[in-house]
Each structure stands twice: as C-alpha cells, then as structure tokens.
Amino acid sequence: MSLPLFSQTAPFEISIEPINISGLGGIQSYAYGQANGKWLIIGGRLDGLHRRQPWASFDVAGHNNQLLVVDPVSLQKWSAPLTSLPTSIQEQLSSTNMEFYQEGDYLYCIGGYGFSPTENDHTTFDKLTAIKVSDVVNGIINNTTISTFFRQITDTQFQVTGGRLKK
Structure with missing residues (x-):
C-alpha cells in the first residue's frame, strides 16, 4: 500500500x-544578559564538558572567573x-549552570555549581544575584x-543548578 505525500x-x-571574534574562546553552561546590542557573559566552563572522574570533575582551572562583554x-x-x-558574588558568578532570567536591564542569576574557597569544597550556591547589565557592560x-x-x-x-528560570 502506498500513500500519497x-x-x-x-x-x-x-x-x-x-x-x-579574535581572542574569544569557547565557553559552556554560562549565564548571559544583553544591553545595547552587547552580550554580558557570566560563569560557565572554559574547558568544555566536565570530566567523568569524580576527582577531576569541575576542576577550578576550568572556571570562568571573568565577566565578558561581546x-x-x-x-x-x-x-x-x-x-x-x-x-560571595565572585564564587557564585564563577560557577556553572546558574539559572538566569533578564527583566529589562536586570539579570537575575540563581544557584550554580562550582568550587567555593570559603567552604573549601564544591557546592551548589544558595544565592540570587541581581546585575544591572547596561552599567556593568x-x-x-x-x-x-x-x-x-x-x-x-x-x-x-536558590540552591539549584541547571534547568531554566522563568518569570
């Protein structure tokens, strides 16, 4: 039997x-906001997908510890x-997989997973950080x-990681 397609x-x-963009490397699992046609990139991993070995996963060397504007x-x-x-802001904003949402000029970042020098261990952050995007850019x-x-x-x-934040 044949059916017409x-x-x-x-x-x-x-x-x-x-x-x-010269000098812009790869980044994974970051948060971002936008203002005046420019992107503000926060957190994430610079070394790609984390390794599967527990002792090597989420190595501090792979954290994005800068704010990037593109x-x-x-x-x-x-x-x-x-x-x-x-x-406390440095630690959270260098984490991976923060949930985020931008409302007007404010970017809201919650949670994220990474290493906390304060706790001397990896953690899921219990923070909500509000960022005025245009002024930071x-x-x-x-x-x-x-x-x-x-x-x-x-x-x-706020102790969450991954997923998507909606209003």
Missing part, C-alpha cells in the same frame, strides 16, 4: 553564518576579573568600577 514550500529560509556587530570583546566583587568597556551594580541575597531555595 504532500509537501509545502516554506515562506522563509534560515541560514547560519559563523562569526569569529559586541557581535563590531566583533570586539572586553573582560574584567571577578576579583573586584565581594567574595559600560563599566567593563570603560575599565571603571562595576561593584555597585551587583546585589545578592541568600536563601536555600
């Missing part, structure tokens, strides 16, 4: 064109170390202070 022509085409139009990037921020590009554009609270309900 019908097809339709799509009213559009999709094509992907890669871009290359302009996909001008193909430029800027970065700033997390070290100018309070320790401008501060990184202009090499000015950004610490006042971050707020953080602690609650065990």
Whole structure:
C-alpha cells in the first residue's frame, strides 16, 4: 500500500553564518544578559564538558572567573576579573549552570555549581544575584568600577543548578 505525500514550500529560509571574534574562546553552561546590542557573559566552563572522574570533575582551572562583554556587530570583546566583587558574588558568578532570567536591564542569576574557597569544597550556591547589565557592560568597556551594580541575597531555595528560570 502506498500513500500519497504532500509537501509545502516554506515562506522563509534560515541560514547560519559563523562569526569569529579574535581572542574569544569557547565557553559552556554560562549565564548571559544583553544591553545595547552587547552580550554580558557570566560563569560557565572554559574547558568544555566536565570530566567523568569524580576527582577531576569541575576542576577550578576550568572556571570562568571573568565577566565578558561581546559586541557581535563590531566583533570586539572586553573582560574584567571577578576579583573586584565581594567574595560571595565572585564564587557564585564563577560557577556553572546558574539559572538566569533578564527583566529589562536586570539579570537575575540563581544557584550554580562550582568550587567555593570559603567552604573549601564544591557546592551548589544558595544565592540570587541581581546585575544591572547596561552599567556593568559600560563599566567593563570603560575599565571603571562595576561593584555597585551587583546585589545578592541568600536563601536555600536558590540552591539549584541547571534547568531554566522563568518569570
């Protein structure tokens, strides 16, 4: 038995064109926000998927300990170390798999998994950090202070990793 096949022509085409931004390496499982056409990239892994051996998984050397700004139009990037921020914010924002959501100019990051020097162990962070994206982006590009554009609270309900955060 044969059945007739019908097809339709799509009213559009999709094509992907890669871009290359000099000096921008790979990153996995990060959070991001956007302001004025620029991307703010936070956290994640620089060494790809974590190894399957428990003693080597989530090695500190693979943590992204910088805030990255990317302009996909001008193909430029800027970065700033997390070290100018309070320790609890540094630790969370260098983690992997934070859940995040942007509302207007604020990016909200919760949880994430990584190494905490404070606890001297790996942990799932119990923090919610609010970030004023446009001011952080401008501060990184202009090499000015950004610490006042971050707020953080602690609650065990924020102790999550992976997934997706929705409003």
